[in-house]
Amino acid sequence: MSPPSHPTSILILGSGAFGLSTALALTARPCFTNTRITLLDRSPFPSPDGSSIDTSRIIRADYSDPSYASLAASAQSLWRQQGPSELGGEGRYSECGLVLVADKGRQGERYVQESLENVRKISGQEGEGTIRELKNRKEIDEAVGTGGGSGDWGYVNTSSGWADAEEGMKWMRRRAEATNRISFVVGEATSLLKNGNKVLGATLKDGSTLKAEFTIVATGAWTGKLIDLRGRATATGQVLCYLDLTEQEQERLGKMPVLLNMSTGMFIIPPKNRVLKIARHSYGYANPVSIPHPSPSPSPSSSGERIEVSVPRTALDDKQLWVPREGELACRQALREMIPELGERKFSKSKICWYTDTPSGDFLIDYHPEHEGLFLATGGSGHGYKFLPVIGERIVDVVEGKHGGWEGVERELRGKWKWREEKVDKVVTEDGSRGGRPGMVLDEELRKGIYRA
Numbered sequence: 001m002s003p004p005s006h007p008t009s010i011l012i013l014g015s016g017a018f019g020l021s022t023a024l025a026l027t028a029r030p031c032f033t034n035t036r037i038t039l040l041d042r043s044p045f046p047s048p049d050g051s052s053i054d055t056s057r058i059i060r061a062d063y064s065d066p067s068y069a070s071l072a073a074s075a076q077s078l079w080r081q082q083g084p085s086e087l088g089g090e091g092r093y094s095e096c097g098l099v100l101v102a103d104k105g106r107q108g109e110r111y112v113q114e115s116l117e118n119v120r121k122i123s124g125q126e127g128e129g130t131i132r133e134l135k136n137r138k139e140i141d142e143a144v145g146t147g148g149g150s151g152d153w154g155y156v157n158t159s160s161g162w163a164d165a166e167e168g169m170k171w172m173r174r175r176a177e178a179t180n181r182i183s184f185v186v187g188e189a190t191s192l193l194k195n196g197n198k199v200l201g202a203t204l205k206d207g208s209t210l211k212a213e214f215t216i217v218a219t220g221a222w223t224g225k226l227i228d229l230r231g232r233a234t235a236t237g238q239v240l241c242y243l244d245l246t247e248q249e250q251e252r253l254g255k256m257p258v259l260l261n262m263s264t265g266m267f268i269i270p271p272k273n274r275v276l277k278i279a280r281h282s283y284g285y286a287n288p289v290s291i292p293h294p295s296p297s298p299s300p301s302s303s304g305e306r307i308e309v310s311v312p313r314t315a316l317d318d319k320q321l322w323v324p325r326e327g328e329l330a331c332r333q334a335l336r337e338m339i340p341e342l343g344e345r346k347f348s349k350s351k352i353c354w355y356t357d358t359p360s361g362d363f364l365i366d367y368h369p370e371h372e373g374l375f376l377a378t379g380g381s382g383h384g385y386k387f388l389p390v391i392g393e394r395i396v397d398v399v400e401g402k403h404g405g406w407e408g409v410e411r412e413l414r415g416k417w418k419w420r421e422e423k424v425d426k427v428v429t430e431d432g433s434r435g436g437r438p439g440m441v442l443d444e445e446l447r448k449g450i451y452r453a
């Protein structure tokens with residue numbers, strides 16, 4: 001499909017990291033100076049169950065893939081800007097270092113090895129200084145400094161860190177509001193509005209419609225409800241557990257590095273406001289439900305047809321939702337290992353947060369091949385937040401067909417983000433970084449009971 005030339009109106013569905021940054025980037029492009037831009041989200045901002053809203057997200061250029069490593073490094077240079085009005089200011093970004101480890105001989109080891117090579121190239125140094133190999137568990141424990149650790153091989157990169165995810169999003173929202181170019185609308189899109197194969201906007205839950213010449217769908221893990229993404233992307237639920245700390249513990253642990261084990265997927269991000277988070281970057285849980293066929297296909301055969309897709313289930317759907325027992329036990333075990341002094345501390349809160357997973361872990365940023373006026377900006381695959389300051393610009397480059405100007409290894413991203421013709425039977429993200437086991441279903445795990453200890 002060809003890019004719109006000077007469209008009169010653009011509707012963006014979803015105000016997470018992908019949608020919000022896209023809206024902001026559009027306001028700065030001459031091609032869209034006279035375009036009416038509408039940003040719709042089903043929740044008032046900040047969306048309480050959006051993936052981009054949380055206490056923290058890891059900001060790292062530590063990728064096994066050189067093209068993501070390079071893009072992440074350029075995002076990170078913006079996170080590092082620390083003035084009060086800049087993205088990384090007022091505590092929105094902390095460069096505490098990252099200890100990236102693996103269990104020798106297990107999945108994740110290769111990811112860490114390749115990541116080490118990439119960040120060494122990026123930092124232009126050969127293994128000393130800000131990046132140091134950790135050859136055994138003792139060296140890992142010393143680098144972590146909590147009396148515990150994880151894995152048995154890895155490295156520390158003192159130039160990685162973490163962001164206060166919600167505050168980062170609020171910063172960007174303020175910038176977007178300041179342009180006076182975007183209409184922010186609260187409402188849930190229930191389907192795409194179409195005429196034949198042309199998409200004309202969206203129908204909302206209250207029956208109203210929002211019409212636009214061009215529609216960008218950035219609804220994260222909910223996208224499968226609006227567009228048939230079977231075999232291309234799916235929602236997977238990830239476990240997070242939180243615990244309260246004393247002031248002294250906050251003071252001490254606030255200075256620890258991020259610790260991420262690529263074999264188990266378990267990670268800890270330094271605490272803020274006396275809350276510590278432990279979570280698992282994993283294959284996750286599927287939540288399969290039967291929904292009306294969402295494709296805007298004009299084919300009569302698809303009318304009335306239902307399909308099964310995994311969609312998020314969050315605390316907005318079920319206030320009592322607590323992570324399944326196996327997920328909590330994984331967090332408990334990791335906590336005992338990573339910070340032994342807190343090993344038995346009760347979790348004060350838990351959450352299931354939803355990835356939009358693709359088979360390769362690549363984003364899905366492209367025109368829909370069959371529907372005019374429809375573009376997708378999704379597929380975050382559990383690693384999209386760090387790109388907040390650069391992803392909107394890249395998305396709009398693809399919209400405008402300007403990705404030819406991307407430089408170096410980042411040129412490869414265009415191919416990685418394309419709508420794939422081939423579908424897989426079942427989407428399981430194999431990017432070499434996932435812990436847990438594939439194939440878990442949320443309801444089945446919940447039926448085994450919750451632990452809540």
Ligand SMILES: Cc1cc2nc3c(=O)[nH]c(=O)nc-3n(C[C@H](O)[C@H](O)[C@H](O)COP(=O)(O)OP(=O)(O)OC[C@H]3O[C@@H](n4cnc5c(N)ncnc54)[C@H](O)[C@@H]3O)c2cc1C
Nearest residue numbers: 014016017018042050051052058189220353380384385386
């Ligand atoms: C537990 C967890 C840990 C993560 N850790 C990291 C990390 O350390 N580093 C990192 O870089 N990334 C991380 N990620 C990934 C990152 O958070 C996501 O890739 C990124 O936030 C995705 O942004 P998004 O805009 O695609 O989705 P979202 O932020 O989920 O935004 C989608 C928006 O669409 C709205 N919406 C949905 N359906 C509709 C509808 N029908 N109508 C209107 N609005 C709708 C939702 O309310 C939501 O606000 C993590 C993700 C999770 C879940």
